[in-house]
Amino acid sequence: MVKKRRRPAGTRQRALTGGRKRVLVVLFVPSVERDGKTPVDQARWVDAALEMFGRVFGGATAYPKAKGVWRDDERGDVLVKDEPVVIHCYTTPADIQDDRSLADLGAFCRKMGREARQGEIGLVVGDEYFAIRDFGEE
Amino acid sequence: MKTQLNMDKIAKGLGAERQGRVAATGGYFGAMQLLAAIEARFRVPSGGGRPTDPAWTERRLLPLAPRTLKKLEEIAAKIREHGGANLEPMQLAALLIEKTTEKLSEEDAENLVRPKRRASR
Numbered sequence: 001m002v003k004k005r006r007r008p009a010g011t012r013q014r015a016l017t018g019g020r021k022r023v024l025v026v027l028f029v030p031s032v033e034r035d036g037k038t039p040v041d042q043a044r045w046v047d048a049a050l051e052m053f054g055r056v057f058g059g060a061t062a063y064p065k066a067k068g069v070w071r072d073d074e075r076g077d078v079l080v081k082d083e084p085v086v087i088h089c090y091t092t093p094a095d096i097q098d099d100r101s102l103a104d105l106g107a108f109c110r111k112m113g114r115e116a117r118q119g120e121i122g123l124v125v126g127d128e129y130f131a132i133r134d135f136g137e138e
Numbered sequence: 139m140k141t142q143l144n145m146d147k148i149a150k151g152l153g154a155e156r157q158g159r160v161a162a163t164g165g166y167f168g169a170m171q172l173l174a175a176i177e178a179r180f181r182v183p184s185g186g187g188r189p190t191d192p193a194w195t196e197r198r199l200l201p202l203a204p205r206t207l208k209k210l211e212e213i214a215a216k217i218r219e220h221g222g223a224n225l226e227p228m229q230l231a232a233l234l235i236e237k238t239t240e241k242l243s244e245e246d247a248e249n250l251v252r253p254k255r256r257a258s259r
Contacts, residue, residue, distance in 0.1 A: 023143065024162050024163075024164060026162055026169070028173065063169045063170075064166075066170055066173050086169040086170070086172070088164060088169060090164075093143055096143065096148065097144060097147055097151075099151060102147075102148060102151025102152055103151060105152060106151060109152065109154075110153065122176060123154065124160055124172065124176070125143070125148055126143050126145075126162070127159050127161065128145050128156060128157075128158070128159055128160065129156075129157040129158055129159070129176060130149055130152060130154035130155065130157060131154060131157050132152060132153060133155070134153060
């Protein structure tokens with residue numbers, strides 16, 4: 001006789017309250033300011049971002065630094081080096097569309113953009129890239 | 139069943155601008171691939187402003203008829219609405235010039251500037 005598989009406790013409740021954590025949210029924590037030279041306190045921002053993701057969405061993972069370089073054609077072909085930290089957070093469709101959660105995530109990005117003097121804070125939600133450039137306080 | 143995310147609501151809630159689609163996958167390699175793609179496609183000029191094609195180094199004034207500008211504004215707005223790149227009307231104009239120029243032959247150019255013959259009765 002084939003046994004019926006039991007659903008793990010809480011699955012139904014989770015399904016009713018927004019589904020599984022299958023929406024990937026990616027945040028990029030920069031290593032330098034907008035000028036491409038002045039270092040930012042990256043460790044502090046990574047910790048703060050993880051704390052925010054943990055509180056708002058239930059968890060996140062920060063990956064080791066990536067090393068990047070790009071040629072700034074608008075500044076005489078100067079090479080700008082950056083070592084951003086990529087943070088991954090899996091959340092539910094309901095949580096990522098919740099007004100309060102979006103406000104918290106947006107406020108964090110604006111604060112980081114403002115205090116770390118960035119031109120843009122980049123965020124990926126699902127399969128779309130979002131740019132935050134207006135860092136004004138509410 | 140796949141739930142569609144309301145990207146406009148997310149953008150509004152974040153105070154962000156939709157820039158375009160990316161292929162985001164999990165894990166370390168997914169994170170690194172995504173980073174490389176975003177840096178290449180959406181890099182912001184160091185002086186601020188909107189992401190642009192790094193090859194566009196020349197700037198010229200372009201005279202336009204108001205109806206042409208209106209049309210460019212409408213198309214750019216539709217592209218933004220549908221989740222494409224955050225395109226400005228004159229960026230669209232630059233793209234169109236670039237694409238058309240690539241395909242344009244000398245003969246096509248000559249036909250464009252040659253006066254049209256009026257139809258005789």
